[in-house]
Amino acid sequence: MITRRDLLKLTGLVGVATVAGVDKAFSMSQKVSEYEIKGKAHVVVVGGGFGGSTVAKYIKIFDKDIAVTIIEGSDKYYTCPFSNTVIGGFKKIEDLEVDYSILKGKYGVNFIKGHVQEIDTTAKHVILSDGKKVKYDKLVLSPGISFKYEAVEGATPQMAEEIPHAWKAGPQTLLLRKQLEAMPDGGTFIMVIPPMPYRCPPGPYERASLVAWYLKNNKPKSKIILLDAKNNFPKQKLFMEGWSALYGDMVEWVSSDVGGKVIKIDPKEKVVVTSSGEKIKGDVINFIPHQKAADIISSSKLANEKGWADINPKTFESKVAKDVFVIGDSSNTIMPKSGFSANSHGKVAAAAIVSQINGKEPENTTVVNTCYSLVSPTYGISVAAVYNVSEKGIEAVKGAGGVSPAGADEKFREKEAIYAQVWYDNIVADTWGRG
Amino acid sequence: MKRFLTAGVLALCFTFTANAVESVKVIAATCFGCHGPEGKTTNKKGYSIAGKPAAVIEKTLLQYKEGKLKGTVMNRLAKGYTDEEIKKVAEYLSTLK
Numbered sequence A: 001m002i003t004r005r006d007l008l009k010l011t012g013l014v015g016v017a018t019v020a021g022v023d024k025a026f027s028m029s030q031k032v033s034e035y036e037i038k039g040k041a042h043v044v045v046v047g048g049g050f051g052g053s054t055v056a057k058y059i060k061i062f063d064k065d066i067a068v069t070i071i072e073g074s075d076k077y078y079t080c081p082f083s084n085t086v087i088g089g090f091k092k093i094e095d096l097e098v099d100y101s102i103l104k105g106k107y108g109v110n111f112i113k114g115h116v117q118e119i120d121t122t123a124k125h126v127i128l129s130d131g132k133k134v135k136y137d138k139l140v141l142s143p144g145i146s147f148k149y150e151a152v153e154g155a156t157p158q159m160a161e162e163i164p165h166a167w168k169a170g171p172q173t174l175l176l177r178k179q180l181e182a183m184p185d186g187g188t189f190i191m192v193i194p195p196m197p198y199r200c201p202p203g204p205y206e207r208a209s210l211v212a213w214y215l216k217n218n219k220p221k222s223k224i225i226l227l228d229a230k231n232n233f234p235k236q237k238l239f240m241e242g243w244s245a246l247y248g249d250m251v252e253w254v255s256s257d258v259g260g261k262v263i264k265i266d267p268k269e270k271v272v273v274t275s276s277g278e279k280i281k282g283d284v285i286n287f288i289p290h291q292k293a294a295d296i297i298s299s300s301k302l303a304n305e306k307g308w309a310d311i312n313p314k315t316f317e318s319k320v321a322k323d324v325f326v327i328g329d330s331s332n333t334i335m336p337k338s339g340f341s342a343n344s345h346g347k348v349a350a351a352a353i354v355s356q357i358n359g360k361e362p363e364n365t366t367v368v369n370t371c372y373s374l375v376s377p378t379y380g381i382s383v384a385a386v387y388n389v390s391e392k393g394i395e396a397v398k399g400a401g402g403v404s405p406a407g408a409d410e411k412f413r414e415k416e417a418i419y420a421q422v423w424y425d426n427i428v429a430d431t432w433g434r435g
Numbered sequence B: 001m002k003r004f005l006t007a008g009v010l011a012l013c014f015t016f017t018a019n020a021v022e023s024v025k026v027i028a029a030t031c032f033g034c035h036g037p038e039g040k041t042t043n044k045k046g047y048s049i050a051g052k053p054a055a056v057i058e059k060t061l062l063q064y065k066e067g068k069l070k071g072t073v074m075n076r077l078a079k080g081y082t083d084e085e086i087k088k089v090a091e092y093l094s095t096l097k
Helices: A004-011 A013-028 A050-062 A083-087 A101-105 A157-161 A171-182 A203-218 A236-247 A295-299 A339-357 A410-432 B002-018 B023-035 B054-066 B074-078 B083-095
Strands: A042-046 A067-072 A076-078 A097-099 A110-113 A116-120 A125-128 A133-135 A138-141 A145-148 A188-193 A223-228 A251-254 A262-266 A271-274 A279-281 A284-287 A290-293 A324-326 A365-376 A379-390 A393-396
Touching: A042 A050, A042 A133, A050 A067, A050 A101, A050 A138, A050 A339, A050 A410, A083 A171, A083 A203, A097 A410, A101 A110, A116 A295, A138 A339, A171 A203, A171 A284, A188 A203, A188 A279, A203 A223, A203 A236, A203 A251, A203 A365, A236 A251, A236 A365, A236 A379, A290 A295, A324 A339, A339 A365, A339 A410, A339 B023, A365 A410, A365 B023, A379 A410, A379 B074, A410 B023, B023 B083, B054 B074, B054 B083
Parallel strands: A042 A067, A042 A138, A067 A110, A138 A324, A188 A223, A188 A284, A223 A251
Antiparallel strands: A076 A097, A116 A125, A125 A133, A145 A290, A262 A271, A271 A279, A365 A379, A379 A393
16 A cells, blocks of 8 residues: 555655755755755756656656656747747647646656756755755756857857747747748748757758748748758758759758858848858848757866767766766767657666666667658658667667658658658657656 | 685676666667657557567568568668567567557
8 A cells, every 4th residue: 555655755755845845944044955855766857858858757667766856947848849840830839838747747757947057976966046956866967959159250149039040949939930921022041050960960951841831832932041061961862852842943052162151140230151251141040050068068077079978878877977967969979969869868878877776787778760851741751770879889770770762752751741740749748758 | 615606696697687677678668759658659640569469560570671561761770670679679569558
């Protein structure tokens, strides 16, 4: 028989419930208070996106006696996958919204709304921006990306209010949509695309496709110019095949070697300058900045010289800090920075953490990345890969994976567009739980 | 004495790995990304993989791997697994309700 006390113990809420009351007194006297969460061990997860929510859920699935707490700045999360469908105008922002109610209610994951200011890997606690401390036995960081605006002259974080990046879903997604709606027919949409590595490698090209779909149907005299810091891009042949079949010459892709690299921007005049000296004015500019791991990774000295966290591939434990795991976009692996990769990292890390807490050696395993892109609402393409995970590294299995076939018929593309939606619904349910 | 110690160490090693989170659970969980939590799709146009006979799942995956079944993406993914991994994951998925 499970008593109320046992239940509380299992979900680790004893500490939270007790401390929550005490917190007020502490904060009134300006003293630092502490969350004490009980369980066999306490795993703190920073970030409630694809990586963080997956690792939290799967730790509870693998061993429900381990207390897990997600620290996240918002009660709601908007998924980056499928955010281009909102920009294209055939989905609503609400369609991207998820919350933590199932992780809390069904899986017993604790949730603290807050921002982590500092990590003390010696004392093994994190300090929130309100001064409160949260102790951990294992810490998982899944904080996503931050932007390197300084890589392009004239670019600043403040300019995002006028020149959206829309590379973190939410208000930025809506801002870009609004600007497209206000753009005149015959206008120019410019997208500035960063060098690798960045979140969602095929994302800019899916976005270009769905913007083209909107413009073709509403403002057909308009032009899309993609200014790229790269000379090639994922699923390139397939995107180009789709663009020419569906949108004629509306989408112009300019690679780095022919002057696609943007070196300067004037956000007020909405003018970008390329490495070949060309100045291009846009009616709408989508500036996707160069990227690195989220700031908490560098401020905690977990970043390598390129700004990403090096990890032990078998466990995702940081190479520089014991009992600290880094998953998702922030981690440095050969896997593309995608929601699906982050979900896979979460499962590997969950298995490793549960095994370690129980005094066992984590096993080698195999994971996947599968990503769909929509070239139109009814035209889908995909890329997939299988990775062996061991101490040696994360290695793509040769001969497996790859992209959708070129030259496939309409039915095949339509089927993959349907599967893209199936993929979305299922990965979201797998990550944040199904009610 | 030496023999006794070796046996002890072996026994320890056995318990050491036997109770880790088994790799097959992670492999199966990566299937859930497209096929839904616990292998049950949330979108009716998707395909549930939970609770089907192990032999059927194994045969289907092997056919994808060998290119006998076309599919859209499973033919690409199945090539990434050894026959043994396929057998184990099929057995595990068949136990899911």
